[in-house]
Amino acid sequence: MTDEPDALWVDDEAGHLVRPYTVVEGRTRPSTHFDLLTLVLATGARPQTYLGPEHEQALDLCGGPISVAEVAAHMKLPAVVTKVLLADLVQHEALTTRAPRAIESAALTDRETLEAVLRGLRKRL
Template identity: 55%
Template sequence: MSCGSAPPQFDEAAGRLGRPYTASSGRTRPTTGFELTTLVRATGARPLRYFGPEHRRLIQLCAGGPLSVAELAAQLRLPVVVTKVVLCDLLDSGAVAVRAPARVGAGHGAVEREVLETLLEGLRRRLPTRP
């Protein structure tokens, strides 16, 4: 290996190899079924055991308000499945809480139409009209 080359466990495009595997302690299957749109928030409870840097980062991200699993995976730059495994650890320890996203106007056609019409009106006011 020459002085200027990266170590074998590092890839310039991908970053440090093996990180996702170590972040999830080698686990590849989450114990809870999260959707990409599942919202996660920090509870403020301290985990009872030591967690790695990815766990701590997830808690920090969720402290500002609920974020989706997809957003968290993107922020951590980890595969979604690894993020889900790490989230399972935090959920089991009580450090995070999860919920399905609320559906706007679910089951209320009139409400959905009203929301869409209001949105359309607002867009028409803000966007310039075509000649």
């Protein structure tokens, strides 16, 4: 055990003492659509009611734009559980979402870049 705030909920040998789906009361469908690349950002507003420590942790991670996948990884929770937590925060207007920027298709098919990468890989192998 460590002196971290969540030390009561994590046992080094057993892992999380509270199962992931318990923190979202068994819900598996977020009320807001997210994919793993959706960017979330704290609005500065705090929920009017206390939602729980996991919601607080998620909100703290969203100080700058961060993807849903990154939040899930930092929290060590399944993506669907993270999406439910984030959806709760969006409903309380504590988070805002944005789709990731599209990559220009020309950049994907730039033959010169792809050939340079291939040459570099061949040198390493």
